[in-house]
Amino acid sequence: MRLATIAALIEHGLDGLVVENIAATAGVNKTTIYRRWGTREALVADALVANSGEKIEVPDTGSVRADLVGIARQVRDAIIAPASRALMSALAGGRHHPELQDIGHRFWAGRFAAVRPVIDRAIDRGELPADVNHDAVLSHVLGPIWFRVFGPGHDVDDTFVESCVDLVLTGVRGRAA
Amino acid sequence: MRLATIAALIEHGLDGLVVENIAATAGVNKTTIYRRWGTREALVADALVANSGEKIEVPDTGSVRADLVGIARQVRDAIIAPASRALMSALAGGRHHPELQDIGHRFWAGRFAAVRPVIDRAIDRGELPADVNHDAVLSHVLGPIWFRVFGPGHDVDDTFVESCVDLVLTGVRGRAA
Numbered sequence: 462m463r464l465a466t467i468a469a470l471i472e473h474g475l476d477g478l479v480v481e482n483i484a485a486t487a488g489v490n491k492t493t494i495y496r497r498w499g500t501r502e503a504l505v506a507d508a509l510v511a512n513s514g515e516k517i518e519v520p521d522t523g524s525v526r527a528d529l530v531g532i533a534r535q536v537r538d539a540i541i542a543p544a545s546r547a548l549m550s551a552l553a554g555g556r557h558h559p560e561l562q563d564i565g566h567r568f569w570a571g572r573f574a575a576v577r578p579v580i581d582r583a584i585d586r587g588e589l590p591a592d593v594n595h596d597a598v599l600s601h602v603l604g605p606i607w608f609r610v611f612g613p614g615h616d617v618d619d620t621f622v623e624s625c626v627d628l629v630l631t632g633v634r635g636r637a638a
Numbered sequence: 639m640r641l642a643t644i645a646a647l648i649e650h651g652l653d654g655l656v657v658e659n660i661a662a663t664a665g666v667n668k669t670t671i672y673r674r675w676g677t678r679e680a681l682v683a684d685a686l687v688a689n690s691g692e693k694i695e696v697p698d699t700g701s702v703r704a705d706l707v708g709i710a711r712q713v714r715d716a717i718i719a720p721a722s723r724a725l726m727s728a729l730a731g732g733r734h735h736p737e738l739q740d741i742g743h744r745f746w747a748g749r750f751a752a753v754r755p756v757i758d759r760a761i762d763r764g765e766l767p768a769d770v771n772h773d774a775v776l777s778h779v780l781g782p783i784w785f786r787v788f789g790p791g792h793d794v795d796d797t798f799v800e801s802c803v804d805l806v807l808t809g810v811r812g813r814a815a
Contacts, residue, residue, distance in 0.1 A: 562791070569790035596792070597782075601805055603789075605774075605781030612784060613746035614739070615773070628778055628809035635808035 462487050462494070466508040475505065506564045517575055525583035529602055529626045532576055536603050537617050540610050573599055593633055601629045639664050639671070643685040652682065683741045694752055702760035706779055706803040709753055713780050714794050717787050750776055770810055778806045 465486040469478050480501050484491040498504040520531035573596055580598055583589040589598075605625050609615040642663040646655050657678050661668040675681040697708035750773055757775055760766040766775075782802050786792040 565789075566791055573790065597798070597801065600782040600786055600790075600792070601778075601802070604783070604785035605777040607789060608781035608784040609777055611788065612742075612780075613750065613777075614743055615777070621774070624774065625778070629805060630809075631812035632805035632807075632809035635812045 462489070462504070463508040463511050466504055470505065470508070478505065480504070509564055509568070517572060519575055519579060521579075521582065523586075525579065525586070525588040526626055526630060528579045528583070529629075530623055532579065533602055533606060533622045533625055534619070537606050537610075537622055540607065541617070589630075589633060598629060598633065601632075602626055639666070639681070640685040640688050643681055647682065647685070655682065657681070686741050686745070694749060696752055696756060698756075698759065700763075702756065702763070702765040703803055703807060705756045705760070706806075707800055709756065710779050710783060710799045710802055711796070714783050714787075714799055717784065718794070766807075766810060775806060775810065778809075779803055 465483045469483050478501060480494055481491050484494050494504060498507060517535060520528045522528055576599060577595050580595045584591050602625050606617050609617050642660045646660050655678060657671055658668050661671050671681060694712060697705045699705055753776060754772050757772045761768050779802050783794050786794050
């Protein structure tokens with residue numbers, strides 16, 4: 462059912478998601494879906510959580526630059542892939558659906574928590590100042606990538622990904638100096 | 639009709655937009671809407687263009703920091719306001735609707751072109767290196783703001799807006815040094 466839901470999200474977006482069609486793809490009756498999930502949004506939320514849980518690999522290369530580039534590349538690859546793009550669009554548009562908005566907040570809190578050790582290790586190695594704001598660093602690295610994909614729709618190649626990391630590292634160190 | 643469309647976008651989002659309801663709000667028959675705009679997406683696209691055209695004020699304070707902070711604050715205020723947030727969500731989710739996607743690309747191309755003189759003037763004053771990439775600077779300043787609103791849903795206060803500008807200015811200058 463989750464795969465059918467995600468396939469429908471990719472093809473039609475949240476606004477074109479029809480429970481009857483998901484039921485048909487999965488070979489069940491739509492009453493089965495409503496009995497188990499209650500609402501269309503709960504069905505989507507469940508698919509989002511199941512699909513997004515295990516995907517991130519947190520690098521530990523010994524270099525904050527390489528670690529952050531590795532994370533930023535994963536995010537770039539995720540948000541330009543049709544499946545994840547559909548999920549992210551659903552989350553970003555989720556303010557009309559409290560269940561999705563809640564899932565979105567938990568999703569990001571989990572991701573930020575998972576990559577925070579990368580910043581901690583960089584501080585331990587003396588690569589970043591001790592008072593650096595973990596969430597701000599991640600927002601500054603990932604924000605421009607996210608913005609280019611969902612805003613102007615520009616390409617995000619490896620050079621741009623690396624420029625995001627380098628600009629933040631130079632900026633954070635310059636501020637501290 | 640545009641106001642009725644935008645009001646419906648704010649209240650229901652693109653996925654909950656029902657042409658019949660917009661027609662009722664505007665006091666016309668839905669066939670009038672379909673005759674003039676053809677599709678629901680064309681109606682939304684028209685409202686988006688009409689609503690977003692005249693809003694940006696391009697500062698010219700004599701300081702690149704003050705100019706960029708002024709632009710970034712306008713973008714922050716725009717994307718957290720319900721009307722503009724609804725428009726931006728519709729644009730970001732527009733990949734299932736070529737008309738909206740096209741509007742989105744033109745919207746951002748227009749905004750980037752409008753604020754490019756801010757970077758040119760900074761180069762003329764010697765505040766930024768001559769080889770700076772205009773669009774990259776804007777993506778780096780605006781991206782983290784956009785990401786925090788549409789991704790994790792964090793607050794974006796003036797301190798964060800200023801930190802985006804300062805980090806980019808320090809990073810760009812550090813790179814050039």
